[in-house]
Amino acid sequence: MPVAGSPLGERKPALLFSSLEVMTAITQAKIYGGGCHCGAIRFQVAIEHDQALDCNCSICQKKGFLHLIVPSAQFTLLSGEDFLSTYTFNTHRAQHYFCRVCGIHPFYRPRSHPDAIDINLRCLDGNVLGDFQIQFFDGANWEDNIEKIRAIDGKRE
Numbered sequence: 791m792p793v794a795g796s797p798l799g800e801r802k803p804a805l806l807f808s809s810l811e812v813m814t815a816i817t818q819a820k821i822y823g824g825g826c827h828c829g830a831i832r833f834q835v836a837i838e839h840d841q842a843l844d845c846n847c848s849i850c851q852k853k854g855f856l857h858l859i860v861p862s863a864q865f866t867l868l869s870g871e872d873f874l875s876t877y878t879f880n881t882h883r884a885q886h887y888f889c890r891v892c893g894i895h896p897f898y899r900p901r902s903h904p905d906a907i908d909i910n911l912r913c914l915d916g917n918v919l920g921d922f923q924i925q926f927f928d929g930a931n932w933e934d935n936i937e938k939i940r941a942i943d944g945k946r947e
């Protein structure tokens with residue numbers, strides 16, 4: 791049974807976490823665990839779609855981030871709140887969280903979907919890349935292409 795960590799809300803009010811049990815009971819979503827490299831940051835996420843994105847923007851290209859966008863309610867931070875640091879640039883709307891110990895970026899708050907959490911597929915436990923359809927996203931030309939992924943809200947019709 792997932793144990794929700796202390797919500798980030800007190801210091802970072804944009805982040806809200808809620809019970810994954812309720813979500814999975816309603817949607818039949820699959821639960822994945824994940825975290826950073828050193829283990830300080832651990833999370834669980836309920837995923838009910840298989841649409842992932844490989845983005846070529848300036849930061850994703852360097853990070854190798856593979857995006858899985860889910861509603862915030864489907865994400866629970868289990869541990870590591872105190873180890874999260876935040877990097878922002880350009881418009882400073884995206885909140886790029888990373889572990890201040892090992893430097894890994896397990897998830898972040900995307901500019902394209904400010905009410906969602908964007909999970910790094912590479913930070914899920916086990917060899918699960920094959921569970922997902924990875925599509926290319928031309929984030930290097932963000933303004934021209936963002937509407938193509940606005941519809942992704944983590945819920946498949």
Ligand SMILES: [Zn+2]
Nearest residue numbers: 826828889892
């Ligand atoms: Zn770490």
